[in-house]
Amino acid sequence: MSENVLEDMNDLMLQRREKLNQLREDKEKAFADKYLPSHHAKDVEADFAELEEKEVKLTGRLMAIRTHGKASFADLADMSGQVQLYVKQNNIGEDRYQFFQELDLGDLVGITGTVFKTNRGQVSVRVSSFELLTKSLRPLPEKFHGLKDKDIRYRQRYLDLIVNPDVKETFVIRSKIIREMRKFLEEKGFLEVETPMMHPIAGGATARPFITHHNTLDMDLYLRIAPELYLKRLIVGGFEKVFEINRNFRNEGMSYKHNPEFTTMELYQAQADYHDMMELTENLVNDLAEKVLGTSKVEYEETEIDFTPAWERITMVEAVKKYTGLDFSEFESDAEAVEAAKSIGIEVSSKMTYGEILNEVFEERVEDKLIQPTFIMDYPIEVSPLAKKIEADPRFTYRFEAFVYGREIANAFSELNDPEDQRERFEKQTAMREAGDEEAQMMDYDFIRALEYGMPPTGGLGIGIDRLIMLLTDSSTIRDVILFPTMRPERNE
Structure with missing residues (x-):
């Protein structure tokens, strides 16, 4: 200025x-x-x-x-x-x-x-x-030029709301979406619960946590990266359907689709699997579009998105073959997967496994092709430490992610309920963490103990509310749908 x-x-x-x-x-x-x-x-x-x-x-x-x-x-x-x-x-x-x-x-x-x-x-x-x-x-701000500076708009959201009425409308829609989400789930018998925001162990997702300190107990705590492990403890305790809408915190990069603190809805249902979660996801999102916007077809960045069920269902292996020509079902070794990835210009380490390479190829060459709502199924076990493995091919798990306009909006599993298998996967994650991977999960002995009491077959689902609202309000960046996004402190004038 x-x-x-x-x-x-x-x-x-x-x-x-x-x-x-x-x-x-x-x-x-x-x-x-x-x-x-x-x-x-x-x-x-x-x-x-x-x-x-x-x-x-x-x-x-x-x-x-x-x-x-x-x-x-x-x-x-x-x-x-x-x-x-x-x-x-x-x-x-x-x-x-x-x-x-x-x-x-x-x-x-x-x-x-x-x-x-x-x-x-x-x-x-x-x-x-x-x-x-x-x-x-x-x-x-002067009437005919208005408030255009995005840094000021996000930092001084109160001013943005005063002079840009369409911004206010975005957050009115956000509130309606969350209200209708609660209503949809409650009508299906889900109970809304609250779980801790500060955890002694960072778990439930693969991400770097924020660390805080409790003075009285003289111990470090982690702002939660996901509520998953606490919600599944409730399933062990006898609740059959639970959900939580709240903030998660991840100490990682920022972009148009990432904010360090973000809102999710996470739910768990006993006697369900990831097929049930797919049906619930597409019906929930379609219901939100119809109830809040009055239509199943919405415009996002001049592209029509049709949320009408049933969404496309395709495995990760099938999706990679469809969009890259590489058929990972034919590869039997990590070395073959490495060479295949390099053949299409993706640099991967020779130390990476088959599943890690498949996931890397998918993220690099397939995600941005998934414009209409699509369920990508059967993720590699290496990137799914909390999902039940597929017995017919234990390299993969009963896990899906839902993509719209090249962005993940939901993640779901048939939940792993074998305590011995879970312990082994935590141990592998712990080894990765000790080797320098700050996003790898930690060992959670109490969660293992909970599983040892017995968790019924369970389906779990997490939906990124901010990303979903971006799609339903035609917002190009996550900062447009978070009232007070994370910003650098103002420089004192």
């Missing part, structure tokens, strides 16, 4: 503070106690036939003022939208009209008036009295 702009901004702020001082000298309240509205802005137009020539009380922020001698028009914005005000000296008195003219854009006011239509047919409110509720000490 140039020095001239900063200087102008400071001048404008100084003017507003001078007005504040004058208000105090005149014994005028600049920060009122309360003003109860009778309606919202959108009600005035929506219910005009009922409200015409009737009195209403509104509160909101002045977004525009157009003065024409002894009468003014103003735009008042509240949570619901905007309405036009008509303020005339003859209606409110000369002194109050003079006071109104000294108000600034951004000031919060309460008004009383009657609903009418102007000669041009615009529904408006003829103001009979008003009060200043809060003096705004900072000017809003």
Whole structure:
């Protein structure tokens, strides 16, 4: 921002503070106690036939003022939208009209008036009295240029919400999506629960954790990377269907689809498998689209996405063959997989296993091709330490991920409930961690103990709510659907 702009901004702020001082000298309240509205802005137009020539009380922020001698028009914005005000000296008195003219854009006011239509047919409110509720000490962004700087928009979300109504609508839709998700699951008999956000052991997913410290216990704790292991303990304890909607924290890279703290819905159902989870996933997402947006077909970045069940189901091996020509079902050794990957230009280590290489090829060459909703099934065991293995081919597990527009939105398993197998996989993860892999999982002896008491056959599902909302609101970055995304601290001016 140039020095001239900063200087102008400071001048404008100084003017507003001078007005504040004058208000105090005149014994005028600049920060009122309360003003109860009778309606919202959108009600005035929506219910005009009922409200015409009737009195209403509104509160909101002045977004525009157009003065024409002894009468003014103003735009008042509240949570619901905007309405036009008509303020005339003859209606409110000369002194109050003079006071109104000294108000600034951004000031919060309460008004009383009657609903009418102007000669041009615009529904408006003829103001009979008003009060200043809060003096705004900072000017809003200039009307015709608005707030474009994304760094400012995300850091000062309050300002973004004031001047960009479509942003507010995105978060209204977000709230509706989460509400409908709860309703869908509760109607299917799922119980919403809460599990710890601070864990003594980082587990339930492959990710680098954030570390904090508990002073009284003098011990390090990890902000949770997933609630999975606690939710499965509840299945062991006898709950049959549980879900949790809450934050996870992962200390890893940031991008248009990654934020260090993010919201997920995770659920577990006894006597279910990953086929049941596929059916539940596609029905849930389709229900959300229909209930919140009114359609199963949504536009995302000028591409129509059809959430209508049934979504395509294809194994990872089949998907890699379809999009790269490599048939991993023909490879019998790690070395063959290494050479195959290198043959299409993917650099992999000779120390990598068959399953790790298959997953790498899939991520590099297949993911971005999956535009319409698709279930990728049967993941390698190396990247699925909590999923039940396929007995007919133990290199793979009963696991799927759901992809839309090249992005994973859901992850699900037929859950591993064999405690001895789980212990062996934790030991392999521990060895990887000791070898320097900071994302490998830790040994969780209490979870093994829980499995030893017996966990029924169980299906588990996790859905990334932020990514799903990106798709349903046509948002290009995850920061557009998180009210306060993680940012670097502001540099002190």
